[in-house]
Amino acid sequence: MENEFHRIKRLPPYVFAEVNALKANARRRGEDVVDFGMGNPDQPPPQHIIDKLTESVQNPNVHGYSNSRGIPGLRRAQAAYYQRRFGVELDPEREIIVNIGSKEGLANLAQAITSPGDVLLVPNPSYPIHAFGFIIAGAAVRALPVAGFDDDEAAFRRAFMEQMKRAVRHSVPKPLAVVLNFPNNPTARTVDLDFYGEVVEFCRHHGIYIISDVAYAEVYFDVDPPPSILQIPGAREVAVEFSSLSKSYSMPGWRVGFCAGNEKLINALGRVKSYVDYGAFTPIQVAATAALNGPQDCLDEMRERYRARRDLLINGLNAAGWPVKAPPASMFAWAPIPEPFRHMGSLAFSKYLLEQANVAVSPGVGFGEYGDNYVRLALVENKHRTRQAVRNIKLFMRRELGYQTRADGQSQKDRKVAL
CATH class of the missing domain: 3.90.1150.10 (Aspartate Aminotransferase, domain 1)
Incomplete structure (x- = not known):
């Protein structure tokens, strides 16, 4: 058939x-x-995280449905992480939501904000969900080629912004959002706050949302700690940022991720999530809280x-x-x-x-x-x-x-x- x-x-x-x-x-x-x-x-994962999961799962009261937006303690822990790591103050009630993995969160946000025919700007090459989450939701994806710049950061930034400007001039309808991912999967490219600042200024001017993925923000070697786009003044007017415990704490199968930033986008994501999931298993969220609040060596x-x-x-x-x-x-x-x-x-x-x-x-x-x-x-x-x-x-x-x-x-x- x-x-x-x-x-x-x-x-x-x-x-x-x-x-x-x-x-x-x-x-x-x-x-x-x-x-x-x-x-x-x-x-x-580190032993103290496993120990907290083992301890929590013994509680007879944790085996029911959890909280779709994430338990309050975990959202507060993520807010504390943003404060100490990036110097960004977030409201855990309005500006943070817990996802069953950042990949799933990206797909849910795409369902929440995308209408058939919307235009999304996605770097190419990129992690597949960055494009296909929106394609599944009915969007048309316009690729922003980002290969071939080697170590020339200035050339990369100029080329990226030129691609953005060309997309705004020639896309009908105007692009709904742009997806960013730094440190990048697959290319490993990093960017600095100047890059983020230029993108935020452009997107605020043109009314384009920014969806940033910083899943690898803690995996760095020869560079300063990678920044968050939410460090840019005014970024929360247009931007949300996805992150995850998968790589930082070796917890990929636990499926714990976060979305933080623009309240309107967070609410849209929460609305969809309320229909499609009840949140991760509570003991996993309790152990994830221990990961963020515990020793960071x-x-x-x-x-x-x-x-x-x-x-x-x-x-x-x-x-x-x-x-x-x-x-x-x-x-x-x-x-x-x-x-x-x-x-x-x-x-x-x-x-x-x-x-x-x-x-x-x-x-x-x-x-x-x-x-x-x-x-x-x-x-x-x-x-x-x-x-x-x-x-x-x-x-x-x-x-x-x-x-x-x-x-x-x-x-x-x-x-x-x-x-």
Whole structure:
């Protein structure tokens, strides 16, 4: 029977599924796959958070329906986090809501504020829900290409603002909102308060909402702590910001996220949530409160763990002849496909790398067409496994560059660097 479901027809095939299927088949054959594909932390949450969950779940009164907006203590804890981390004072009753994960919160907000035909501005490449949450809700998404600027922050800002101005001039109707995500998934790019200030000024002038995602704000290495857009005066007139405990405290399966900022958008999100969920399980929210209010040395340990893995992976890839820049933040490396394989595109290269080196990565095209010259590697394998992956990739590069021959007849082996 022909698929007649309108919203499903707007969703393309999930490209990550092809790599995942190959990965599953390889493991069934007994092959040892090193998996840099999904950004799924491999460590458990800090023990004091687990202890609080265990303690709370023993209370016979916590097993009923919870609060869709989040229990008051958790909202107050998130307000306290914004105060100490960003110097931003938020009203936990009016300006903060708890989501069952920031991904779900983004999708719920899209349902709340989007009418069919609305125009949303979304950077490309970007995390899929940033675009498809609004596509599912009926919006038309206009891509803002953000690839190809390397470390030139000034050029990136100029290009981004020019894209915004062009979108306002040529979009009918005028864009409803723009999605931002810094530190960025997948590119790991960071921005400063000057960037946010320019975006806020532009969006206030044109009546465009800003939806910021700072899921990786605590995962940073070589830069100052990434800022919040809510630090900009006047930002709350147009902006909300999503955050999560998934990466900061290694709690991805717990599904605890937040939305903070503009009261009108918070109320819209709360209205939808009141119909579709009763909030996360109360003991999870109690333990999440302990995460935010408790000792924070676990964040330093988390950053050091990802930094060590990053350095090991990036140094190894560069030594193997695969030039990749070290990400300044996030838990991802955004790696340009090695030049001899670039013609394949990211999906075919990801499959080939898995088949030939037993290393799984995410194809960049899964984050948008402007990501097709890249693959994303998540820093989710321990140092021993990362070394194993580097060895596999080194052998792969030697073998491939040794046997491939260019059209002019010169062997890649004749000009490859020492591996």
